[in-house]
Every structure is written in structure tokens, then in C-alpha cells.
Amino acid sequence: MLEKLMVYFEFSFVRYALIAAVLIALCSSLLGVTLVLKRFSFIGDGLSHVAFGAMAVATALKLTNNMLLIMPVTIIAAIILLIGGKNKKIKGDAAIAVISVGALAIGYLVMNLFSSSGNVSGDVCSTLFGSTSILTLTIKDVYLCVALSIAVIIIFCVFYNKIFAVTFDENFAKATGIKVGAYNFLIAVTIAVIIVLAMNLVGSLLISALIIFPALSAMRLFKSFKSVIIFSAVFSVVCTVVGLLASILAGTPVGSTIVASDIAGFIICLALSSVKRGVRV
Template sequence: MSQLAYYMQYSFVIYALIVGALIALCSSLMGVTLVLKRYSFIGDGLSHVAFGALAVASVLKLTHNTWLTMPVTLVAAILLLRAGTHAKIKGDAAIAMISVGALAVGYMLMSTGSGSENVSGDVCSTLFGSTSILTLTSAEVISCAIFSAIFIVLYILFYNKIFAVTFDEDFAKASGTKPERINLLIAILIAIIIVVGMSLVGSLLISALIIFPALAAMRLFFSFKMVIIASAIISLVSALVGMLISIMLQTPLGATIVIAQIVAFAICYVIGLLRTKRS
């Protein structure tokens, strides 16, 4: 506790915890919808697309790479969601093609582009997260807070329609909701959380931040609203615990957070089994 109190004196630790909490909250909200719509792997595919866009931004030496990665990831999210039902190439195949292709192109660009001397370090930190979150400025924290606020406001405003589209698009259409527009909104929300979350756990691990809290919450509750609330709590607690462990023990940030979420899922899974046996 004394070591924890020592680290909490520094503003960069507070900034990192704030950003980590915001990313964990947003990703958990979106994760429930993706799991129920059987789009769990879309986060993995989009994170690779974001990696490719980030590689292009690095080669072009863009100061603010978000302005490139965000629209590219958004377009890919729309295409992948449409591929789930309308395209000739079905969703799982489309995700695999885009995911592997973007990863290969991104690595090629970072390896052959100018300033590629430290390509191994750059690729590793981009894929698995880096300690750059511990060097956040107040402006970057504010930027993350703005993106997170936009995400949460949109989610709350369209909660009922997202709920309807998640379970039955035909029923949602019959009740006056336009599934195409809600799916577009879902694509926008996914793109936001993927791009923002990459700075925390990296492009390869961001899908775990989306999926594990939702799966853990589903072991405990069966109503959509309770699953959303439980998923947010599980994600927040495991992300903060993972970050604190990483800071104090000097372990890899992204991997530590994901391991903390795996432990949370295991605990919820056991609780669910015990509850089932009692009933």
C-alpha cells in the first residue's frame, strides 16, 4: 500500500488511470452488443486495420495519426458490418482477409519506410501496448475524455434502438427503427473505441478488452441491462488492477490488463457454475 501511495503522488499515473478507466468503460459497453450479435472478432479485425493505418501515418510522419486511423477504421467497420449479411464474402472471411492484409501491409510499411531503424520496438509497442500511456499530457487526457464522452452520450441516447437491433433486426425494423442507421452508429462507436484503446493494450489485445468483460457478465446475469452494468464494472476494476500491477511490478501493460480480465472471467465463470448447481 505504501508503494501504491507513492506512485499515486505522480500526475502521470493519475492520467494513465483516468484514460484506462475511460477506455475500459467504453469497450465494455460495446462488447456486449458485439458478442450478442456474434461479431466478437470484428474488434480483432479492426485493430489490425488501425495498425495498418497507424503504419501509414508513421511513414508519412503525421503529427496527429488519429486523423488518419479513425476514418480508415470507421470505413473498415462499416464494410465489415455490412459483410455480415449483405456481401458475397461473409463476415468471418471478410474479417480474416482485412485483418491479415492490414497487418501485413502495416508491417511492410514500417519495415521499409523512412525511419524504420527501430521497427521491432515500434511494432511490438503498437501490437501489444507500450508505456507511452504513462507519458500522457493533460491535452491527450482531455482528448480521450472527449472521445469517451461522445461515445457514452451516443450509446445512452440510442440505447433502446441498439438493444432492439442487437436481438432482432426484423422486429426493430417493424417497430420503426432503421437497422442500417443503428449498425452505422455501432460501426462509429467501434471505430472510436478501437483507435482510442490501442494506446492502452495495443492492437492485438484490444479485442480482449471488448470481449472478456461481456462474457464474464453473461455468466452472472441474463438481462441486457444488468449484463451491461456488470460488464462495465468488471472491465473498470480489472483494467485498473492490471494497470496498477503493471506500474508497480514493471510488467507489460497490455498483457497485464488482459490477464487481469481473464482472471475476472474465470471467477465469474466459477460463480455461474456454482449458481447453476444450487438451482
């Protein structure tokens, strides 16, 4: 098996996929903890569907660089969900549902009306489930992924204390002089960037797994915010690498295999948590 992996790593597209997967998993885990604690776990679904709709429109418009439309549209949607979603008329979960379903339907409609391929169903399936997208990255895609991932990590590290305060108690953070709106805006922009990057890894429908499972697994074993963040990052990277390598060796869909790896890791953490509680008793 090791020899077979070494043969695969001689191909540049496999190395590109591994680099992108590690960076995307790391960024997803960092912001995932914040979103889970703020009870916005499913924002990944909403934003991924928005990105899918924007991608369909960009394809129909025959834009040479889809990111020019996908990124700003996803960022705007993230701001609406994280900040505008607190509107009393449309609560956060309802706002996510409205935007998610609407964007997904419009995206699928546009792809059918302005199809540039003879296999619309295959294109949609690949986009939604990320079957092989991560294995078709170019060197430019990798450079973009590295640059955006480094930016997300730097932002999280520099504003760690402020993000921590806004995550746990916005009212207290506001009382201490922290500009809550500005940091919610920052969180919205960074999560939008992560969602767009993660589409190539696991597809639109499975992005929430990268956000939810590492955070929930870490919370089963640790209590402090910093410990949860660190374990979540390690858990996410390990599960993603295992899932990616397993998909390459077994010939299974990349996105689904990575999510299956996350689920297995989550079950292990649940078992360890039960053992830990039993030892304490």
C-alpha cells in the first residue's frame, strides 16, 4: 500500500490535492468551532448553495474566472446570514433555509437552461458532491488556495481574543468596547472564503461536515476554547488526509470518503468521551 501511495505522489495533481486539502481542512476547523458555538452550524450549507448558484450563473455568463462572481456573492450572503439573520422577522435558521433552498434551485435551473455540456446531471453531481474536483486543481488554484488559507489563519490568530469574546457573549463584548459588528463581518468574510475553497474538496452538499464534525468531536473531549480549537484543527487535518488517501487508493468519491472519515473520527471521540466520564465516576 505504501509503495502504491508513493507511486501516486509522483503525480503533481495528487500533491496539489493534498496541499489544498490540508489547508482547507485547517481553516474549516478554526472557524467551525466559532460557528458551532454561535449556533450557526448549518451556515456552511446555506453558503455552499449560494456558491453553487453563483457558479452556475458565472458559467452561464461564460466568465473566464468564476471566482470574480462566486466570492463576492458568497461573502454578501455570509454577511446577511451572520449579521442580518438576527432580524426579528426572519431568524437565523429561517434565513439560512430561505437562502439555501433558493440558491440551490436557481443554480440547478440556470445549469439546465444554459448548459454548455451534454451531461448536466454529471456536472451537477460533481459540483454538489465534489467527486473528483480536488484532483483537477492547477498550480494557479493551489497558489490561490495557499494565499487565501494563510490569510484566514493569520486573521484568526491576530484577532483570536476578539473572536473568542464575540463568540461567547456579544453583549459583554460590546460592553467592553469591542466592535461586535465589525468582528461578525470579519467572521462572515472568512467563512465565505473557506466555503468557496471547500467546494473543490467535498462539494457543496458536504461542506458542513468539515465545519461541524471537527468542532463537535473536540467538544466531546475538551472544555477550554483553545484546547477545542487545537484538537479540532488536528482532527480535521488527520481525517481529511486519511479520507483523501483512502479515496485515491480505493477509487471512491473524494468528498464522501473524507466525510466518512470525519464520521469515524467523531464516533471514536464519542467512545473516548464515554470512557473518560466512566473513569471519573
